[in-house]
Amino acid sequence: MSTIIKNGTIITAGETYKADILVEDEKIKQISENIKPSPGDEVIDASGLEIYPGAIDAHTHLDMPCGNNITTADDFESGTIAAACGGTTAIIDFANPKRGQRLSDALEFWRKNSDGNCAVDYAFHITLVESNDRVAAEAAELVEKEGITSFKTFFAYAAMRISDGQFLEILDIARKHGALVMLHAENGDILEHSMKKLHFEGKKGPEFHETAHPAIAESEAVHRAAALCGYSKMPLYVVHLSSKEGLAEIRSARAAGLPVYAETCPQYLLLSNRLYHKNGFEAAKFVMSPPLRDAGDNDILWNAVRDGLIQVIATDHCSFLFKGQKDAGKNDFTKIPNGAPGIAERVNLIYSYGVKKGKISKNRFAAVMSTNPAKLFGLYPEKGVIAVGSDADFTVIDPDRKGVINIADLNYKTDYSAYEGFALDGMVSMTISRGRVIAKDNKFLGSKTHGKYMKRSKFDGSASII
């Protein structure tokens, strides 16, 4: 039996046109006008709807333990069901080893929690918190055997941060085996210094979270990493870029010809630091790292998404209960678990506030939500494109549908949305994963065993990222 999606408008990173799509065995078999159904074929009417390549969220943290007996509120089941209903067909999460731990043991831990519990296709980046011969050998094995072709690094946080020398060694491992190095770009010494100072001054409320993470900590880290990558002749992927200062360093690195890529997230495009100064401890809902910046930074980042300086919009979904987890930091903001949800809201928000408000084109939306992350993280051309032979993953949007974000509709285990009450103009109508409608009108129709682990191809820098 085949499935035919009829009468929709297909929108990819490069093209917009009307055609029908024939799906067989989870793949796109044919794209043309007026495909005639055979008896028994399933026909999906997409009249008036826009069909995009399935949205990929390249930055999530599901079921993540993070010290003090706290684990993120959303696990792989709730997180990927929320993703599916929100129009996302694939996620890339993180396996985080501790220092001294075998990388494969860390991956096994994350696979145990995710396998059989994912409603959408899933993969992992591996975090490298040290560099030595053992890590080099184990990282090579993960690239070759498990298709883990991206290494996450940190310039901040005692348990994760690496030195410049270790960063250079990790770039060497990545070059040798075909992986992309990702960076959490904050200068750890600046963070520690500013937090100590705030504590000394008795400034312990959540309104000081942003002060503890100044934008110059981000821009310094981007600048330094870009220089180290320039020296090593290696590309770099900066996660969750938050500030105009950080962006200025991305701009100058790219102007110098360095392949430095940047990801931002809906919170840095739509929310601002004013939220840290409203309603007392409510501010804890927005305690995430890096923090929210000035409202003026929002527009500067939107322009960078439009102009190609930022190539990916992911979520950094890292959800904690406002009541029961975030309140661990009631008396000290440095004890508030850092992170916010977003996996369910991303597609609707970026469509409503990016496309509909004229900040980015529909083709750019396809590029930053799907095509670019697929190319950067070795999922292309199975994912990230609507073409014969590719996976039949589609995010189908009704451009006329309107709604309002309400935590009750988001399928989360967590108890709040950072975007509660945001009006939506244009919303996900259907999410189709490998030919199967897994969500329709925000109703989950899939299963938690549908998602497949994705072994990713090596990064060789050859794919054109726009």
Ligand SMILES: [Zn+2]
């Ligand atoms: Zn993250």
